[in-house]
Amino acid sequence: MSAQGKTARGALSLLLLGPFLMAVFVPFLWMVLGIFKTNAEFFQPLAKAFFPAHYDWQNVADLLGGKWVPFWNVFGNSLIVSLGQALGAVALSAMAGYAFARFSFRGKRLLFVLAVALILVPRQLFAVPLFSWVNALGLSDSLLGVMLPGVVAGLGVIYFTQVFRQVPEEYLQAARVCGATELQVFLTVLPLVWPALLSYGMIHFILAWHEHLIPMLVLTTETKQTLPLALAKLYDVSQRTPQGVQMAASTFAVIPTAVLFALFHRKFKSSLSEMLVH
Amino acid sequence: MQAKPLDIWISSFQDQLYYESMVKLYKAKVDADFEAKVQSFGFREMPEKLAVSIKTGINPPDVVQLDEVLFGAFLSGDVPFVDLNARIKKAKLDKDIAKSRQSLFAYKGKTYGIPQSLSAMVLYYRADLFEELGIDPATLTTWDKFVAAGKMVVEDHGKSMIALDPTYFGILLRQRGSDLFGRDGSTFPDREAAIEVLGWLQKQMETRVGMVPERASIFDPLFFNSAIQYGEVLSVMGADWYGLDMLQQFTPDLKGKWGAMPLPAWKLPDGRLSRRTSAFAGQGLLINKASKQQDAAWKFIEFVITNKESNARRFLDGNSFPAYRPAWKDERLLQPNEFFSNQKFGELLVRLAPEVPEVVSHPNRAKAVFLFQETFFTSLIYGELKPAEVLDKMKTMLEAAGPGL
Amino acid sequence: MPAANQRTPGARWTPFFFLLPFLFFLLLFWVIPLIGGVQMSLHANGLGQVEYVGFAHYHALANDERYFTALRNSFVYTLASVVVIVPLALWLAHLLRASFRRLRPVLTFALLLPALTPPSVLAVLFLMVFHGKNGLLNQLFVMPLGLGPVSWLKDPDFILSGLVLQTVWRWTGFMTFFILAGMEGIPRVYYEAARLATGSRWQHFWHVTLPQLRPVLLFVAVYLVVDGFSLFSGAFVLLGGSGGTADAGLLTVTYVFQKTRFFEYGTASAISVSLLPLMTLALWVALFLRRRTA
Numbered sequence: 001m002s003a004q005g006k007t008a009r010g011a012l013s014l015l016l017l018g019p020f021l022m023a024v025f026v027p028f029l030w031m032v033l034g035i036f037k038t039n040a041e042f043f044q045p046l047a048k049a050f051f052p053a054h055y056d057w058q059n060v061a062d063l064l065g066g067k068w069v070p071f072w073n074v075f076g077n078s079l080i081v082s083l084g085q086a087l088g089a090v091a092l093s094a095m096a097g098y099a100f101a102r103f104s105f106r107g108k109r110l111l112f113v114l115a116v117a118l119i120l121v122p123r124q125l126f127a128v129p130l131f132s133w134v135n136a137l138g139l140s141d142s143l144l145g146v147m148l149p150g151v152v153a154g155l156g157v158i159y160f161t162q163v164f165r166q167v168p169e170e171y172l173q174a175a176r177v178c179g180a181t182e183l184q185v186f187l188t189v190l191p192l193v194w195p196a197l198l199s200y201g202m203i204h205f206i207l208a209w210h211e212h213l214i215p216m217l218v219l220t221t222e223t224k225q226t227l228p229l230a231l232a233k234l235y236d237v238s239q240r241t242p243q244g245v246q247m248a249a250s251t252f253a254v255i256p257t258a259v260l261f262a263l264f265h266r267k268f269k270s271s272l273s274e275m276l277v278h
Numbered sequence: 279m280q281a282k283p284l285d286i287w288i289s290s291f292q293d294q295l296y297y298e299s300m301v302k303l304y305k306a307k308v309d310a311d312f313e314a315k316v317q318s319f320g321f322r323e324m325p326e327k328l329a330v331s332i333k334t335g336i337n338p339p340d341v342v343q344l345d346e347v348l349f350g351a352f353l354s355g356d357v358p359f360v361d362l363n364a365r366i367k368k369a370k371l372d373k374d375i376a377k378s379r380q381s382l383f384a385y386k387g388k389t390y391g392i393p394q395s396l397s398a399m400v401l402y403y404r405a406d407l408f409e410e411l412g413i414d415p416a417t418l419t420t421w422d423k424f425v426a427a428g429k430m431v432v433e434d435h436g437k438s439m440i441a442l443d444p445t446y447f448g449i450l451l452r453q454r455g456s457d458l459f460g461r462d463g464s465t466f467p468d469r470e471a472a473i474e475v476l477g478w479l480q481k482q483m484e485t486r487v488g489m490v491p492e493r494a495s496i497f498d499p500l501f502f503n504s505a506i507q508y509g510e511v512l513s514v515m516g517a518d519w520y521g522l523d524m525l526q527q528f529t530p531d532l533k534g535k536w537g538a539m540p541l542p543a544w545k546l547p548d549g550r551l552s553r554r555t556s557a558f559a560g561q562g563l564l565i566n567k568a569s570k571q572q573d574a575a576w577k578f579i580e581f582v583i584t585n586k587e588s589n590a591r592r593f594l595d596g597n598s599f600p601a602y603r604p605a606w607k608d609e610r611l612l613q614p615n616e617f618f619s620n621q622k623f624g625e626l627l628v629r630l631a632p633e634v635p636e637v638v639s640h641p642n643r644a645k646a647v648f649l650f651q652e653t654f655f656t657s658l659i660y661g662e663l664k665p666a667e668v669l670d671k672m673k674t675m676l677e678a679a680g681p682g683l
Numbered sequence: 684m685p686a687a688n689q690r691t692p693g694a695r696w697t698p699f700f701f702l703l704p705f706l707f708f709l710l711l712f713w714v715i716p717l718i719g720g721v722q723m724s725l726h727a728n729g730l731g732q733v734e735y736v737g738f739a740h741y742h743a744l745a746n747d748e749r750y751f752t753a754l755r756n757s758f759v760y761t762l763a764s765v766v767v768i769v770p771l772a773l774w775l776a777h778l779l780r781a782s783f784r785r786l787r788p789v790l791t792f793a794l795l796l797p798a799l800t801p802p803s804v805l806a807v808l809f810l811m812v813f814h815g816k817n818g819l820l821n822q823l824f825v826m827p828l829g830l831g832p833v834s835w836l837k838d839p840d841f842i843l844s845g846l847v848l849q850t851v852w853r854w855t856g857f858m859t860f861f862i863l864a865g866m867e868g869i870p871r872v873y874y875e876a877a878r879l880a881t882g883s884r885w886q887h888f889w890h891v892t893l894p895q896l897r898p899v900l901l902f903v904a905v906y907l908v909v910d911g912f913s914l915f916s917g918a919f920v921l922l923g924g925s926g927g928t929a930d931a932g933l934l935t936v937t938y939v940f941q942k943t944r945f946f947e948y949g950t951a952s953a954i955s956v957s958l959l960p961l962m963t964l965a966l967w968v969a970l971f972l973r974r975r976t977a
């Protein structure tokens with residue numbers, strides 16, 4: 001395709017993407033602008049008061065200064081729990097997915113379906129027994145008690161099973177011919193699926209960050225809570241705490257993912273360019 | 279000396295701050311060695327966390343603050359709270375707490391909690407608009423007169439007289455001397471009264487004397503900033519805490535434009551007029567049965583309930599009006615209130631207090647309140663179901679699941 | 684040294700070596716609590732010591748109108764979200780690929796923003812957006828057309844559409860991201876081979892892209908089913924735990940929540956457990972059909 005044709009096509013695509021980008025960006029902007037609003041402004045009909053009257057950083061200062069919740073503590077907790085869960089889930093699901101994709105063994109189908117079906121059951125079923133079990137393991141009111149149950153990801157197993165199916169068999173055979181052990185074969189395949197590992201890690205991170213039920217039951221002490229949990233208590237029916245505080249905290253919560261995405265994107269590109277540049 | 283600090287679970291952050299200051303006060307006045315850990319979780323999260331903690335017996339708190347509506351849900355099976363009857367008598371709280379409120383947390387002869395607020399219902403009206411449209415609140419003594427004035431408001435000015443909310447069902451029933459449940463455990467003990475109240479709600483919507491907020495709730499923040507702010511509706515029914523807390527929080531620039539008056543009365547079947555108030559919701563303090571520090575917990579609760587400062591603070595900080603009668607003599611509660619057009623808001627509540635009806639507790643009470651609110655209110659209001667149909671359906675649903683199954 | 688075998692390389696236990704960590708944690712944190720959950724479904728409701736009631740809760744469900752309403756709504760909701768989101772995400776991914784390469788990461792990230800928004804913020808956002816005549820949706824899109832404002836949350840005819848709308852808004856970008864990754868992974872040779880046979884862009888999409896994307900699409904669909912049936916997300920945030928007028932928006936998760944709210948753990952567990960065979964069956968069908976067509 002000519003350079004000109006490419007530009008025209010790019011511009012047209014951008015134009016068509018426009019409405020969707022607006023639909024996602026406007027609410028995001030609303031959240032960010034909400035940081036500066038008083039509650040009275042915040043709860044105005046949106047079309048009337050989209051922009052704040054003043055840009056006042058008080059809500060941000062109060063949040064970071066720990067006026068409402070021990071922010072750095074709970075933000076750190078969320079980071080630890082979500083990162084730990086994401087790493088764990090990627091490792092366990094990738095290994096399991098590799099086994100499901102690359103080996104045949106008896107009962108494979110049944111095991112696969114059962115493992116995955118578990119995630120389709122409403123989470124609340126597990127809440128009470130999981131809570132007492134986590135407590136019996138001595139993990140109540142600790143971050144590990146939230147993190148460890150979260151490393152089991154049926155979605156991840158489905159995802160990685162599909163991913164490893166696509167790796168050409170020649171790669172594995174080549175490694176085996178060189179005398180690699182099965183673990184080494186697995187490790188040589190991993191770089192090929194970097195983008196998949198990272199994308200799944202990222203979504204698991206996001207889901208873990210928003211997790212509510214298990215942290216709510218397991219974590220009690222204020223400084224041990226996760227960010228969404230700590231924020232939940234601030235808002236009751238009469239809404240005395242400024243919504244701006246919640247908006248600021250939620251805006252900050254986007255940052256870790258943005259950083260992950262920026263890092264991840266480079267990896268994504270490098271493995272891609274090989275395929276695209278011939 | 280305490281073995282460990284008293285664990286107190288609260289459902290809102292504002293109340294956490296309040297109880298933290300009460301702990302300080304208690305330490306200064308009563309027991310310097312007293313230690314308590316006050317923790318709040320969200321108003322949705324707290325009851326759920328509490329229930330799981332009770333169910334599993336893991337890390338239960340000593341003292342909990344619960345709303346009376348949710349309290350009902352804890353009544354099926356073994357009640358997980360301490361019966362306070364003997365302690366209440368000993369502390370003479372049976373004399374000092376408003377009579378009708380003493381049964382709020384009581385069930386089958388036992389009392390499990392002490393209410394903090396009177397929760398007397400009044401009619402909040404836009405004093406400025408009433409004056410503009412020539413409505414004298416003093417003449418609105420019955421709902422019939424209220425509706426007649428409302429028809430004029432709709433026809434001549436295109437406004438609505440009152441905002442309707444699902445909580446009105448129970449509130450109006452109690453105003454008529456009935457309730458959602460009977461003392462004998464029956465559901466909708468006075469069927470005629472219930473049908474009349476539901477029919478009344480439906481009728482007001484039909485004639486546009488009443489309006490339903492967009493979210494079918496008078497507690498929706500946007501309702502205050504639209505229908506109320508634009509003057510589309512002239513009045514709303516609410517308990518003391520609705521005016522002190524919600525109206526003051528959400529409509530600060532309507533300061534001085536609100537008025538409060540007794541509810542208009544119903545004409546009862548026997549020709550008498552009903553009382554001029556009702557009751558809805560309100561927080562109470564309860565002691566967990568699993569607590570190992572029940573005496574320390576009680577002493578603290580007794581202090582909070584009877585202390586002059588603690589009662590005054592709840593009113594002055596814009597929370598609620600106390601149920602503890604000696605507090606009603608506190609001059610600070612009886613001052614003219616700028617927010618309510620310099621009316622003596624506290625005095626009005628004291629005047630209504632003897633008439634405040636009891637709320638009948640029942641294991642299905644919370645379920646009934648939520649069921650009506652979430653499922654049947656809009657169907658009724660928009661005429662998809664007749665009042666009798668709503669009652670029958672609700673009754674079947676509530677009675678189908680007997681406690682325990 | 685294990686003998687290299689084309690079908691099953693390594694020793695018999697090799698796959699289990701890879702499965703072991705996952706299975707260990709699955710057993711520890713899901714299967715054991717699941718047993719607890721099943722036990723709960725066989726006991727009476729309530730907080731204290733509860734008696735064994737056998738299958739009474741399951742019997743009660745069989746006659747429970749609301750349970751079937753919830754199942755039906757969840758099914759419609761999930762199906763609608765898959766049917767809307769998957770093609771839309773495919774199209775968006777295509778547009779992203781066709782747009783300027785330098786902008787692509789920024790645009791992709793922008794599409795992820797709804798998924799990054801915490802549910803508590805969504806609750807407030809949806810309050811403002813789905814409100815009646817003062818809501819953004821009505822003010823920007825419905826009323827300018829000369830139509831009356833839609834009561835998204837009160838009108839039983841619109842509640843489910845409102846639910847689908849929020850899930851489309853929330854997850855389409857997320858799914859686009861996965862589909863994009865899948866598209867980028869399709870080796871060029873396939874397209875080049877196809878180009879020799881036929882030139883049409885549409886045929887490329889139909890004969891090369893779509894079959895190659897099947898694994899990703901399966902994942903996307905399962906994700907949406909999980910979100911529709913078992914995660915406590917959009918529906919809860921939008922309706923605040925209620926099923927809406929006449930239960931028009933009552934989903935299974937909402938119903939389970941309504942039961943746990945009053946500590947009816949027995950009933951709540953029975954509802955959840957009853958979904959397990961349904962889900963297993965659905966999954967089996969999805970995987971089995973995939974095999975046959977592949």
